[in-house]
Amino acid sequence: MSEITLRNVCKEFEKGHFAVKDFNLDIRDREFIIFVGPSGCGKSTTLRMIAGLEDISDGELWIDGELCNYYEPKDRGLSMVFQNYALYPNMTVYGNLAYALKIRKVPKKEIDERVHKVAKTLEIEHLLDRKPAALSGGQKQRVAIGSAIIRKPKAFLMDEPLSNLDAKLRAQMRIELAKLHKELETTIIYVTHDQTEAMTLGTRIVVMKDGVVQQVEAPIELYDNPVNLFVAGFIGSPSMNFFDAYVGEENGKVVVWLGGKNQEKKIYLKGYQAEMAKLKVMNKPVVLGVRPEDIYEYEEAKERGIEKDTQGVEEIVTAREMLGAEVFLYFDAQCKTHAVRLRPENNTCTGEKIRFYFDTERVHIFDKETEENIFYREGAQK
Ligand SMILES: Nc1ncnc2c1ncn2[C@@H]1O[C@H](COP(=O)(O)OP(=O)(O)OP(=O)(O)O)[C@@H](O)[C@H]1O
Ligand SMILES: [Mg+2]
Known part of the structure; x- marks a missing residue:
């Protein structure tokens, strides 16, 4: 013992x-x-x-x-x-x-x-x-x-x-x-x-x-x-991607604009995420976090039925890493490099543009001041 x-x-x-x-x-x-x-x-x-x-x-x-x-x-x-x-x-x-x-x-x-x-x-x-x-x-x-x-x-x-x-x-x-x-x-x-x-x-x-x-x-x-x-x-490699963002409402939906209010790049939240965002950070600047494996290209996003939840996130690939079982694409936004993990069949080359779709049920939103995850579920697994 x-x-x-x-x-x-x-x-x-x-x-x-x-x-x-x-x-x-x-x-x-x-x-x-x-x-x-x-x-x-x-x-x-x-x-x-x-x-x-x-x-x-x-x-x-x-x-x-x-x-x-x-x-x-x-x-x-x-x-x-x-x-x-x-x-x-x-x-x-x-x-x-x-x-x-x-x-x-x-x-x-x-x-x-x-x-x-x-x-x-x-x-x-x-x-x-x-x-x-x-x-x-x-x-x-x-x-x-x-x-x-x-x-x-x-x-x-x-x-x-x-x-x-x-x-x-x-x-x-x-x-x-x-x-x-x-x-x-x-x-x-x-x-x-x-x-x-x-x-x-x-x-x-x-x-x-x-x-x-x-x-x-x-x-x-x-x-x-x-x-x-x-x-x-800290946990996860490559690490979670973070974007400065702003939470608001658009046609009755909770929206998170990447970069700032009314920007072209945006995602829509649903269910628990939408509720928490409404409750805690409505009309506030936040940090949006999304892991590389929770971002998809169009085909896969469509298979998952999530293609309508992200709009305008079109990026130029700045680096590509083929690891055999997966491929990582990197893009620069907000003065940072972000990683996306896709199926190895994806053959987007460096310098090409690609549209990305976030799995908005897997994103996190952090309060800009306290840095707390507003989607954190206390004792979720106990
Ligand atoms: N004998 C000591 N006297 C004064 N400060 C110390 C002493 N030992 C460690 N510290 C300080 O205490 C803090 C914690 O050190 P510690 O060695 O526990 O870090 P660590 O997490 O193990 O880091 P690392 O990953 O680099 O090994 C550091 O700021 C270090 O400078
Ligand atoms: Mg040590």
Whole structure:
């Protein structure tokens, strides 16, 4: 069992300057929790406070029902894996794996069994006699993870453990980690910059900005129902497209003009979206957000019956990326580049014009001042 609770946890490195502010989170047993956010937002600091490597300035840290603020790191029952996997260079892989057990005076025979079991799980049995210098990046990473697993901790804390690996190895290790999480049945708290890691590994994602938690949600929920402009822009790659826009009424319909009131480019809202827009931002400037996959060309828009909801959005393609299973078209508007994800059959070339259609049931509207998503549905999936 390993439940970790943070109650109003703060970190103040300098007086009045919070690296982490009022961090609240209930991490359930066996969760794979991901911390994401821009550089300097407090991810590592939070993890280090949980591990006991950094003092908690204010608030409470509970691990399995015990208040742990003042526990020594070694007494918290957690294992940490760092970005720069700390292996002992003079020891073999076997020695590195065995080390934590040796200093805990575990009997030799048991150490031997546990080392082999972990090595087997991570497929590094054939490397046990090698020194770290003779290992590849991915192999070193496995040893580092192995030396964390072998202690049978209550939970693992991992700070960007894959960031030193190349893209292919990263993808491989990502799948290994997912398997490992299933197999070990322990709680993992994992810091990453990587969108794919966050979306695929996490049971829940914590998005942070300037030391403050913005939203905690299951990956798909976060993707579909972001609480604010920041979360909407941070989750997803290529990111959500944002347009300055204005909400008004036209022939009894709720309309969102791109660029400003009465502009030629516009979309019509329906149902829930129309109601919320009417309620919250009627006759106001807003930010309109739409993901690349929620924009279509005419044929597909017609198939979906949404071709009448967008008018006048005709753009010149400034770049085209063919990825095989999909094609990305880019266009410039409002001094920004926007992305559209289409079926690979679409053969619009760079420099050509194309008309786009938004799936207006999938767009988001953000209050220009508060940056809140006015379509956000609280507790939508609970
Ligand atoms: N020992 C320290 N003394 C003073 N300020 C610190 C210290 N460690 C971190 N900070 C500051 O606290 C803030 C949060 O840092 P932290 O390392 O937690 O960010 P992060 O989210 O892990 O960023 P990255 O993605 O770059 O690793 C930053 O502004 C950082 O400069
Ligand atoms: Mg960090």
